[in-house]
Amino acid sequence: MQIYSLLYLFLSLISLLFAFNLRTRRTNLPPSPPSLPIIGHLHYLKIPHHQTLHKLSAQYGPVISLWLGSRLVVVVSSLPAVEECFTKNDIVLANRPRLLVGKHISYNYTTMVSSPYGDHWRNLRRIGAIEIFSASRLNKFAGSRKDEVERLLKKLSRNSMYGFSKVEMQSAISERTFNISMRMAAGKRYFGEEVRDLEEARQSRELIKQIVSMGGVSYPGDFIPMMNWIPNGFKRKVWRVAKRMDAFLQGLIDEHRSNKEEERNTVIGHLLSLQEMEPEYYGDEIIKGIVLLILLVNLEFFPSLLDWK
Incomplete structure (x- = not known):
């Protein structure tokens, strides 16, 4: 001792x-x-x-x-x-500080948000600008956006069928926006009617809430290195949530691979097709990091999504 x-x-x-x-x-x-x-x-x-x-x-x-x-x-x-x-x-x-959350959640600082400026970051920016957020790619998801808007209008019309009714629009619009992003990324809906897997939807929402809540926490070891030697529950929590989120995202990718014969107009499906031609630029971790970014961006504009039950 x-x-x-x-x-x-x-x-x-x-x-x-x-x-x-x-x-x-x-x-x-x-x-x-x-x-x-x-x-x-x-x-x-x-x-x-x-x-x-x-x-x-x-x-x-x-x-x-x-x-x-x-x-x-x-x-x-x-x-x-x-x-x-x-x-x-x-x-x-251009670079962001290397914090504990970025190490575990952002695949050792390799996502678009956490990666240092350099060749890898420029490749991620190219993927985002051309393969995901370009006008031609976004136009391919116009059908999903239109469908979600129609679902919202139908819901509002049902609520007011017998007269005026009070509607909480913020949560309704937030949930539709998240559904649009999720359908764009993986072809799934996690809010409202026709949610195929209620338990998967619940777990995904809970995981995203935990990740966002940890992102706003100041971990002492990020600023005082000697604190990293002291056992800490926050470090264990970050590691567990990162493992669960990675398993969830990998499951979405594996599901797309197993349904390869079905044409799926999603970000994951498109990036997997590019992975076959250029595996060095479209590895699974890069795809998972991009999908995670798409999901988290919603919370920047619609923080009310953190009120999920």
């Missing part, structure tokens, strides 16, 4: 030295408020965060640097500086 304690202490010291070395090697950084050892400026971040950052910017300038543990963050609150970040220096600032 004493040996393990000494080893833990040694590794902790190495981690501290590494963190401090990262800071001392950075030069020409924007102004920064006083920081504390290990946690840096984390103690400044109080809710609401935007007001805290505004106060710091008013005191130290429109461009300031903060150390969130071992991670360097630059806060920009000047319009000219923001324009420079997204024009002249957009490639330099």
Whole structure:
């Protein structure tokens, strides 16, 4: 037991030295408020965060640097500086931080959202622009969109058949939008009438809710590396949800493969046909990452979907 304690202490010291070395090697950084050892400026971040950052910017300038543990963050609150970040220096600032959720949920940072700028990201962007979101591809799903709109109108007409009735439109439109995306991706409906597999629909909705809820959680190990050595229930939860989501997405792909003789106008079906010709560009993990992105995009515009039961 004493040996393990000494080893833990040694590794902790190495981690501290590494963190401090990262800071001392950075030069020409924007102004920064006083920081504390290990946690840096984390103690400044109080809710609401935007007001805290505004106060710091008013005191130290429109461009300031903060150390969130071992991670360097630059806060920009000047319009000219923001324009420079997204024009002249957009490639330099294109990458996203590598967080625990991205490692497990985003297939080790290989999806379009989490992948660093480079050849792989450019390939994903090409797939999205040409094979999924181009006008010609979207037009192929016009029938699904039309069908879902007709279903919604029929439902509303039934509700008002005998007079005026109160309708909650937000959830109705949100569910139809998700159905359109799911039909586009995999040819399935998970809301409303004619849902083929109610249990699969329920499990998929629950998985997406869990993934979104974890995306808004700040995991200490993402900012203070030594925290990763401490057993943590959040890490286990992320790993379990990632495994379940991967199994769900792989099931959709395998189902398409087994029904190959049936022509299916879906994103998965189209990408699997391309996989036969260029397997190096259309692997299963790439397809699963694209389908997951399509499903999660809905929640950016329709957060009420998180109220699923």
